[in-house]
Amino acid sequence: MIGALTLDQLRVLVAIEEAGSFSAAGRRLRRVQSAISHTVQALEEAQGVLLFDRSSRTPRFTEAGRALAAQARQVLRQADVFERTAKAISVGLEPELPIAIDCFVPTQPVIRSLAGLQAQFPDLTVTLYTEGMAAAERRVRDGSAVLGLCALLPSMEQELQATPLKQVTMVPVVAPSHPLASETRPITRDILGEHVQLILTDAQQRSGPSFSVVSARVWRFVDIARRLEFLLAGFGWGTMPRHLVQPLIDEGKLVQLTIDDSCLLPGSFGLFAIHVRSRPLGLGARWLLAELQGAAWFAGE
Numbered sequence: 001m002i003g004a005l006t007l008d009q010l011r012v013l014v015a016i017e018e019a020g021s022f023s024a025a026g027r028r029l030r031r032v033q034s035a036i037s038h039t040v041q042a043l044e045e046a047q048g049v050l051l052f053d054r055s056s057r058t059p060r061f062t063e064a065g066r067a068l069a070a071q072a073r074q075v076l077r078q079a080d081v082f083e084r085t086a087k088a089i090s091v092g093l094e095p096e097l098p099i100a101i102d103c104f105v106p107t108q109p110v111i112r113s114l115a116g117l118q119a120q121f122p123d124l125t126v127t128l129y130t131e132g133m134a135a136a137e138r139r140v141r142d143g144s145a146v147l148g149l150c151a152l153l154p155s156m157e158q159e160l161q162a163t164p165l166k167q168v169t170m171v172p173v174v175a176p177s178h179p180l181a182s183e184t185r186p187i188t189r190d191i192l193g194e195h196v197q198l199i200l201t202d203a204q205q206r207s208g209p210s211f212s213v214v215s216a217r218v219w220r221f222v223d224i225a226r227r228l229e230f231l232l233a234g235f236g237w238g239t240m241p242r243h244l245v246q247p248l249i250d251e252g253k254l255v256q257l258t259i260d261d262s263c264l265l266p267g268s269f270g271l272f273a274i275h276v277r278s279r280p281l282g283l284g285a286r287w288l289l290a291e292l293q294g295a296a297w298f299a300g301e
Contacts, residue, residue, distance in 0.1 A: 007079055009043040010072035012036055013051070017069040021058060085123045094282030097146055098127040100136035103200070103224040104151025104168060105271060106243050109295040117288050124284045132222040134202040140274050147285050148274045149292070151241075159276055163289060166271040166297045169242040172257040173249065175234035186260035189214055196236035198227050212239065212265050239265055243298055271297075 015025035016036070026033045044051050051065035061069065089095055101110060114126065129139060139145035140160070151168055174180045180187065180195060197215035201222060219236060221227035228245070231238055232253060248254040259265060273289055275281055281289065 005043070005046060007076065009039055009046075010076055012039045013043065013065075013069050013072045014076060016040070017061065017066070017073075081123055088121065088123060088283075092283040093121060093124060094146070094284055096125045096127065097282070097284045097288070098129065098139075098144060099147045099149070099288075100129040100131050100139040100145035101149040102131050102133060102136040102151055104133075104241055105149045106168075106241075106297055109292070109297045110149065113288055113291040113295055116291055117284060120287060121284050126284075132202070132224075133200045134204070137274060138204070140276060143276075143279075146275060146279070146281065147288065149271070150274055151269065151271050159278065160274050161277040162272045162274045163293065164270055165273055165292055165295075167268045168271050169268045170239045170265065171242050171245065171249075172237060172239045172259055172265055173231060173245055173254045174237040174257060175232055176252065176255055177234040178237065178255075180237055180257060181255040187257055188260050192237065192259070198230055198236040198238035200224060200227060214265075 012025065012029065015028050016022060019025045019028050022036045022040070023033050026036045029036070040051060047068075049064050049068065050062055051068065052059035053062050085093075085095070114128075117124070117126065129136070129145060131139065134150075136145065136148040136150050137160075140148040149165070178195075180191075183191065185191060192214045193216055195215060196217045196219055197213065198219050198221065199213060201220040215236075219230065221230070224240075224244070227238060228240065230236065231240070232248070237257065245254055249256050273292060275285070
C-alpha cells in the first residue's frame, strides 16, 4: 500500500480500461461486478478524483480517469520489474553490473555477449564505460566497474584476478602517401626513428608510457579512433590491432610495414577480463565472463 493506494486497485483500474467495462473486468479478474465497483469507489475516495462518469447506464472514464489508468499501467510494470529483480537478487544476480572496456577490445564479440546477457537477464541494469588505455583497469580498482576488459596485461597485483580471453595481433602501418610506404631499404630502428610515431598513451600519465616507443618525435593520443584518422592522413606511423586495420590494408588505405627487427615492436598481446579478487562476481558477471571466454573474437574462428 502507498498511503491509501494499493496495487490491487491499480490492477482493477487497468483491467476496466483494457476489458472495456466493469463487468468484463470482473470476469477477467474472476470477481463479481460489485467488488469491482467497490474497489473503484474506494480508489476515488482515497485519491479525491472522479475516475468515471456515471451519468449513463455504463460508467465511462473521465479525462482524469484515463490519464490515471495510463499511470497505473506504468506503476504496475515497475512493480513487476521490482518483484523480478528482487527474486533474481535473492538467487545471486547483482543489482547492477558496471563494465569498462578499453579501446583495443574488439567491439562485435562484446556486443554479441552483452546481447546474450540482456536476453538471459532482462532486468539486470548494465552500465558500460568505453575507455582509453589503462582506464578500464583503473575503474575496476576504484570500484566504479565490476568487470574490466583490458587489451594490455594488467600489473597482476594480488588484488586483481585476470582471466585470459584472446591474443590481439598488432601490425605497424602507415598511409600510402607516407615516405615509409615507399622505403626500399630494410626498415630498421634507425629508419623508423626518423619519422613521427603515433602512439596511445594513458590520459592520466603526463609523460606517457615508453613501451615500444622508437622515434624521437612522438604524437600521443588517448583515443585509438583519432589516432587512426591521423595515420590515414599520413602524419606518422604506428602499430594498430590487426582487426581494426586489416580492411583498410585490403582497400589500400593503409600499408603494413615489414620491420627488420622481430623484437622491436610487439607482435601481439593478451586481452584479459579483470575483477577485484576480494569482490566475488555476481551471477550476471559470471555468465558474461563465460560467454566472452567462448566468443568468436575474429572472423573465421
